[in-house]
Amino acid sequence: MLVGHFVVGILVFTLSYVAIISEKLNRMIVAVFGATLMILFHVISQEDALAKIDFNTLGLLIGMMIIVNIIKTTGLFQYLAILTAKIAKGNPKLILIYFAIITAVSSALLDNVTTILLIVPVTLVISDTLKINPLPFIIAEIMSANIFGAATLIGSPPSIMIGGATGYSFGDFIMNMLPIMTVIIIVTISLILFIFRKAFTVAEKDKKEILSFDENKAITNSGLLKKSLFVLFLTIFGFTIAELLDVQSATIALFGASLLLIISKAEPDEILERVEWTTIFFFGGLFVLVGSLESIGFISLLSQKLLSVTNGSIAITALLVLWMSAVLSSFLDNIPYVATMIPLVKSMAESTGGDYEPVWWALTMGACLGGNGTIIGASANVVSRGIMEKNGHTITFIGYLKIAFPLMIVSIILSTIYLLLFYL
Amino acid sequence: MSKYVHTETKQHTMKLVQMGAKVEVISSQMVYVSFDITEDFTVSYVYNINRHNKYFLERIEPYPIDLEEFDSTDDIVNIIKIDVEQFKTAVKSHNIKDFVKINQDFHNTILAFEDLFLYYNLPTKYVSKIKGNIEAINDIIKKASHESKRVYFGKEPGHLEE
Numbered sequence: 001m002l003v004g005h006f007v008v009g010i011l012v013f014t015l016s017y018v019a020i021i022s023e024k025l026n027r028m029i030v031a032v033f034g035a036t037l038m039i040l041f042h043v044i045s046q047e048d049a050l051a052k053i054d055f056n057t058l059g060l061l062i063g064m065m066i067i068v069n070i071i072k073t074t075g076l077f078q079y080l081a082i083l084t085a086k087i088a089k090g091n092p093k094l095i096l097i098y099f100a101i102i103t104a105v106s107s108a109l110l111d112n113v114t115t116i117l118l119i120v121p122v123t124l125v126i127s128d129t130l131k132i133n134p135l136p137f138i139i140a141e142i143m144s145a146n147i148f149g150a151a152t153l154i155g156s157p158p159s160i161m162i163g164g165a166t167g168y169s170f171g172d173f174i175m176n177m178l179p180i181m182t183v184i185i186i187v188t189i190s191l192i193l194f195i196f197r198k199a200f201t202v203a204e205k206d207k208k209e210i211l212s213f214d215e216n217k218a219i220t221n222s223g224l225l226k227k228s229l230f231v232l233f234l235t236i237f238g239f240t241i242a243e244l245l246d247v248q249s250a251t252i253a254l255f256g257a258s259l260l261l262i263i264s265k266a267e268p269d270e271i272l273e274r275v276e277w278t279t280i281f282f283f284g285g286l287f288v289l290v291g292s293l294e295s296i297g298f299i300s301l302l303s304q305k306l307l308s309v310t311n312g313s314i315a316i317t318a319l320l321v322l323w324m325s326a327v328l329s330s331f332l333d334n335i336p337y338v339a340t341m342i343p344l345v346k347s348m349a350e351s352t353g354g355d356y357e358p359v360w361w362a363l364t365m366g367a368c369l370g371g372n373g374t375i376i377g378a379s380a381n382v383v384s385r386g387i388m389e390k391n392g393h394t395i396t397f398i399g400y401l402k403i404a405f406p407l408m409i410v411s412i413i414l415s416t417i418y419l420l421l422f423y424l
Numbered sequence: 425m426s427k428y429v430h431t432e433t434k435q436h437t438m439k440l441v442q443m444g445a446k447v448e449v450i451s452s453q454m455v456y457v458s459f460d461i462t463e464d465f466t467v468s469y470v471y472n473i474n475r476h477n478k479y480f481l482e483r484i485e486p487y488p489i490d491l492e493e494f495d496s497t498d499d500i501v502n503i504i505k506i507d508v509e510q511f512k513t514a515v516k517s518h519n520i521k522d523f524v525k526i527n528q529d530f531h532n533t534i535l536a537f538e539d540l541f542l543y544y545n546l547p548t549k550y551v552s553k554i555k556g557n558i559e560a561i562n563d564i565i566k567k568a569s570h571e572s573k574r575v576y577f578g579k580e581p582g583h584l585e586e
Contacts, residue, residue: 078438117427121434217441267475270451387431 009043009296013289017340021332028278031285031336038292052291053284056250057164061111061283063253064154065275067232068114070266074225077102078218081122086215090207092132092200093193096140099123100189103141104148108155109236112145112380113276120387129213130206134393136196138384139403143188143372145380147411150368151181153239153249157283158338158367163249165342166360170239170249176361180418184369184411191407224264231260286339294343303347315424317348318358319416325366326412330373330405338367358423365415373408375400450474458485459508465520467511471500483507487527510576 016034020027038044044052080102088094099119106115119141127134149156153163153170163173219225235256238245242252261268293299310316321341328337341363349356371378375385375397385395437447451474458468468485479500483489494500514520537554540546562585569584 078434082442117431118434121431122438125435125438213442218438270475383427386428390428390432391435 005041005043006296006298008041009038009292010298012037012041012043013293013298016289017336020336026278027333028282028285031282031289033285035285035288035292038288044288044292044295048295049288049291052294053287054161054164056248057160057287058280058283059248059250060154060160060164060253061157061280062275063235063250063255063257064111065114066257066271067228067235067253067260068110069271069274070224070260070264071110071228071232072114072118073220073266074222074228075218075220076225076228077106077118078122079215081119081126082213082215082218085126085210086213090130090202090210092130092137092202095126095130096137096193096200097189099137100140100144100185104144104151104185107145107380108148108152109232111154112149112156112378113383115145116141116380116383117387120384124387124391126210129209130202132202133199134388135395136192136199138388138395139400140189140192142378142381142384143192143404143407144185146368146371146378147181147185147188149380150364151178154253156368157279157335159364160249161335161338161342162360162364165346168360169243170236171243173364177364180365180415183418184414187414188407188411191410192403195403224266227263228260231256231263234259283335283339286336290336290339290343293340294347299343300347300351303344303351306344307348307351312352312354314352314354314356314358317356318362318419318424321345321359322362322366322415322419323412325363326370326373326408329367329370330377330408334367334371334378338363341367358419361423362415362419365418366412369408369411369415372411373401373405375404450476457504459511461508461511461515465511465515467508469504469507473497486524487531506578509578513576 012034016030019025019030019034035049039046039049081099084098084102085095088098103115103119106119120138123137123141124134127137146156150159151173153159153168153173155173159173159177162168163170168176235252238252238256239249242249260266261271290299306317310320325334325337325341345356345359345363349359371381375381375395381400385400388395433449437449440447452472453474454470454472456468456470458466460466466485467483469481469483471479471481473479477495479494479497481492481494481500481503492503494503514523517523566585569581
């Protein structure tokens with residue numbers, strides 16, 4: 001390894017990372033450009049670069065995006081939102097709780113951004129009808145999406161990446177993350193209800209208008225809905241038995257996606273057009289960027305430094321990773337952060353030979369929950385703000401921070417207690 | 425950008441469906457076309473192509489024409505081509521400004537009539553009077569077409585009675 005390659009590698013990585021974080025340029029373009037520079041400057045060969053790309057993660061993302069893009073067309077979310085609003089009899093506190101549950105469950109099974117894109121417009125219509133400020137609902141939904149995104153293997157990009165790197169199964173995530181995320185979401189929603197307790201006054205006539213909605217009208221294609229739900233649950237079941245079948249999650253997801261394309265007779269061009277290819281290419285570029293750092297030995301150097309700070313203690317490492325991930329993920333995009341942390345934690349685990357399971361769960365929790373800290377902390381937050389602003393509602397950085405950052409800290413405290421009680 | 429467009433659509437369609445509408449959202453491409461016939465005379469159109477291979481065309485300047493559905497892009501291009509040729513001829517007339525004004529006045533009259541009908545309970549005598557006046561205008565148009573020199577032969581008129 002030439003010193004020149006080492007320096008160039010670090011320089012390209014740093015500049016790419018800064019450009020991604022600054023958001024001055026599209027992050028996908030930066031990641032791909034940075035990746036190609038790594039190859040051009042021979043920091044990494046093209047062969048090795050392609051080997052660094054986790055195609056399981058990409059396949060899983062593409063497969064789930066296809067399934068979600070078909071489900072989206074059925075009106076399922078509108079149906080659920082109207083039904084639960086009616087069950088709540090227009091009571092805004094109950095609506096907030098029910099919508100948070102819908103968001104959480106969806107986010108655990110679909111991806112966070114898609115869940116937000118589906119639930120926020122419906123929430124705006126409901127809050128518009130009730131003539132109340134949508135902000136408490138949107139904040140609850142953002143937080144629920146990020147919290148339960150950590151609960152399953154497929155719930156969020158950090159979970160997908162960590163699952164891919166560690167081999168932890170769908171069942172492993174359920175056993176280790178679902179319980180604590182359930183506690184965290186209950187506490188978080190309760191606190192949101194308390195913080196906004198004065199914001200839930202609704203006139204009786206507006207509640208009655210909600211009751212006049214017909215949820216059945218929201219379903220655009222009941223046949224397609226049934227097929228979509230069948231395939232979705234089959235795919236989820238496939239994730240739980242993936243280890244038994246000796247296949248990886250991407251195979252399960254792409255099987256589900258192709259099966260649904262066949263039985264739904266959906267137009268493949270239209271469905272594939274809506275796959276977020278910029279996200280896929282972003283991941284690809286990122287894997288090469290981080291993989292290049294690995295190949296020049298920077299990651300193992302960094303891991304040795306960290307081990308010397310923590311004295312190799314898994315407990316200290318886990319807690320450090322949890323809190324560092326939470327704070328950094330609040331302000332930085334958690335996907336490149338997790339992409340960089342994965343080889344680092346792997347390297348530390350290989351060096352010590354210890355059981356680094358607590359550290360992996362700490363990284364999952366920190367990266368996902370940290371995203372709740374600021375309005376830029378996660379893609380779901382940014383998208384929510386975008387939709388709100390298009391509808392004339394402003395969420396300022398400070399306004400969100402004052403409410404969300406303390407709630408995020410509470411969730412990390414709960415995560416710390418969880419780690420200490422069960423893993424350390 | 426497109427994800428925000430989709431979310432806007434979801435909100436509108438949800439409200440419209442709850443109002444009782446049947447709504448179909450079709451992915452399509454919208455195309456704006458404009459021609460500067462002279463420095464101060466522009467003819468512009470908007471047309472929409474969707475995956476059902478249906479094309480919707482509307483002229484928006486100098487005055488709107490009805491939205492029509494066509495089966496092929498050739499139809500759209502031909503309609504626009506003929507329309508532009510006709511306007512290039514028409515713009516040479518010393519009556520062009522009156523022509524545009526009259527069309528705009530017709531358009532405004534239709535809107536006013538619509539308001540009248542939708543906001544008020546119109547007595548039959550006014551309905552008869554308005555009908556009579558429209559017939560009178562049609563008679564003038566028919567008579568004028570017989571007494572005026574024809575200047576465009578690219579296609580036959582589609583709405584003039586013989």
